[in-house]
Amino acid sequence: xxxxxxxxxxxxxxxxxxxxxxxxxxxxxxxxxxxxxxxxxxxxxxxxxxxxxxxxxxxxxxxxxxxxxxxxxxxxxxxxxxxxxxxxxxxxxxxxxxxxxxxxxxxxxxxxxxxxxxxxxxxxxxxxxxxxxxxxxxxxxxxxxxxxxxxxxxxxxxxxxxxxxxxxxxxxxxxxxxxxxxxxxxxxxxxxxxxxxxxxxxxxxxxxxxxxxxxxxxxxxxxxxxxxxxxxxxxxxxxxxxxxxxxxxxxxxxxxxxxxxxxxxxxxxxxxxxxxxxxxxxxxxxxxxxxxxxxxxxxxxxxxxxxxxxxxxxxxxxxxxxxxxxxxxxxxxxxxxxxxxxxxxxxxxxxxxxxxxxxxxx
Numbered sequence: 275x276x277x278x279x280x281x282x283x284x285x286x287x288x289x290x291x292x293x294x295x296x297x298x299x300x301x302x303x304x305x306x307x308x309x310x311x312x313x314x315x316x317x318x319x320x321x322x323x324x325x326x327x328x329x330x331x332x333x334x335x336x337x338x339x340x341x342x343x344x345x346x347x348x349x350x351x352x353x354x355x356x357x358x359x360x361x362x363x364x365x366x367x368x369x370x371x372x373x374x375x376x377x378x379x380x381x382x383x384x385x386x387x388x389x390x391x392x393x394x395x396x397x398x399x400x401x402x403x404x405x406x407x408x409x410x411x412x413x414x415x416x417x418x419x420x421x422x423x424x425x426x427x428x429x430x431x432x433x434x435x436x437x438x439x440x441x442x443x444x445x446x447x448x449x450x451x452x453x454x455x456x457x458x459x460x461x462x463x464x465x466x467x468x469x470x471x472x473x474x475x476x477x478x479x480x481x482x483x484x485x486x487x488x489x490x491x492x493x494x495x496x497x498x499x500x501x502x503x504x505x506x507x508x509x510x511x512x513x514x515x516x517x518x519x520x521x522x523x524x525x526x527x528x529x530x531x532x533x534x535x536x537x538x539x540x541x542x543x544x545x546x547x548x549x550x551x552x553x554x555x556x557x558x559x560x561x562x563x564x565x566x567x568x569x570x571x572x573x574x575x576x577x578x579x580x581x582x583x584x585x586x587x588x589x590x591x592x593x594x595x596x597x598x599x600x601x602x603x604x605x606x607x608x609x610x611x612x613x614x615x616x617x618x619x620x621x622x623x624x625x626x627x628x629x630x631x632x633x634x635x636x
Contacts (some may be wrong), residue, residue: 276630280599283355285371286364289334289506290321292526294553298424298445299364302388304356305625306334316351316371318344326528339444348374356381360636363387363418366395366411371535372412388443389428390552392571396435399433412436412488420636425572428550441632445553446625447560447617450529454560456615466494466600469525469539469563471502477548479568482589485517486543489593491520496602500535502527537560540606541599543575545592552576559583560617562610566595582612604626 284306286299299315309314313332318337337347348367352374355361361383368449375381384548395404415421421440423429432440447455468487474480483501491497496549501508502524515521526529536542544567551572555565559576565583567573579582589613599606 276306276626276633277310278358279312281312281313281357282306282360282362283358284313284315284362285351285355286315286317286362286370287366288319289315289317289336290319290324291473294445294549294551295365296463297448297553297579299362299388301446302447302629303332304621305629312508314355316355316368318347329594341528349378350582352381353379355383358383360384360386365390365536366393366407369411369418370414373417376417384420384464385634386420386422386636387415387418388422388424388438389432390403390424392428393435393547411434419433421630422632423550425551425575427572427575427635428592431550436558439636440565442633443628444620444623444625445551445556447556447620448529449622450533451557451560451617454533455614455621462498463496464540464600464603464606465538466496467498467500467539468541468543468596468600469500469535470543470545471524471532471535472505472544472554474503474505474507476507477546478505478507480505480511481594482545482568483543484511485589486593486596487521490597497600498522500524500539502532502535514589518533526579532557533561539563541566541596543567543592543596544571546570549573555583556617556620559613562614564599564606564609564613566592566599568592577617578612582609583615 284303289296303313303315317336320334348371354372356375356379363369363372369387372385376568402459415436421442423432426444429440429442470483472478487499490586498520499609500522512523536558542565544555544565549571549572555576558565567577567584569587577585579585586592586595
């Protein structure tokens with residue numbers, strides 16, 4: 275049963291870029307607020323220009339987080355949430371805040387930690403700070419009431435790293451994309467347009483996008499590449515393709531721009547090596563846009579190879595499958611129909627059913 279008339283605190287470190295984790299924490303907060311709960315969202319950084327529409331319905335508290343002040347911000351948030359009935363935690367280090375509230379301020383809140391990413395600090399990086407963080411985290415996690423993951427892939431990772439079970443709460447299409455599922459597939463003459471968007475940081479593998487473009491433009495006249503989003507990996511390519519009239523960079527984009535651009539595109543490319551789910555995949559599928567992605571992480575739970583898109587094991591295969599979709603209208607049509615069907619699994623209704631089960635487990 276989803277709670278009503280409760281005090282709920284939601285914690286996520288940075289709310290200034292529209293990544294999948296942030297969008298889901300905002301969506302969850304809005305959803306719980308609509309169930310007549312008193313919801314407050316705590317963060318170190320909040321960009322109201324990016325999230326003003328989504329956050330107007332519940333409280334948003336942002337605390338300065340630079341240097342030593344970050345520690346005091348952690349303590350202050352721990353104090354502020356002490357009277358909550360539930361504390362729902364997003365990315366690190368907010369799980370430490372929830373446990374601090376229990377330990378120092380005797381909070382009786384139920385702690386729920388929603389994992390959205392592979393915890394990168396358990397990979398090859400072994401500096402002393404991260405070793406210390408891992409040491410404390412494995413002890414702190416014992417005081418969290420319920421751990422949830424956003425995919426079966428991440429559920430397996432959580433089990434391997436922490437040796438604890440977790441429930442699954444899949445990401446969900448927000449209302450703008452959910453509306454697209456009910457619409458007919460947009461049909462247009464092939465535009466030879468490739469679209470991709472995301473937060474282009476380490477592990478997102480943006481170089482594969484441009485490698486694909488360079489190969490395909492030799493075979494497909496008038497091929498157009500559209501790249502949305504921002505990140506530290508992107509400026510190099512913005513400079514390199516500044517004078518290429520067939521490459522467009524949209525920067526940070528809202529839902530309307532994403533939907534409009536998808537509607538004009540033939541294919542969506544997802545080159546990420548690290549995503550545990552891939553919210554952009556189901557957003558694309560909601561409009562019936564076929565996808566090509568690497569056979570990695572959570573994408574394997576969304577893409578059925580040759581049915582609603584392609585999962586590939588190499589860069590060359592990535593390029594080949596993109597070419598097949600762009601040049602074969604019958605294939606593209608069949609993939610589009612199956613894509614729509616896949617997106618229907620990630621509606622608000624399915625999210626509510628999963629969330630109800632999770633609150634029963636707390």
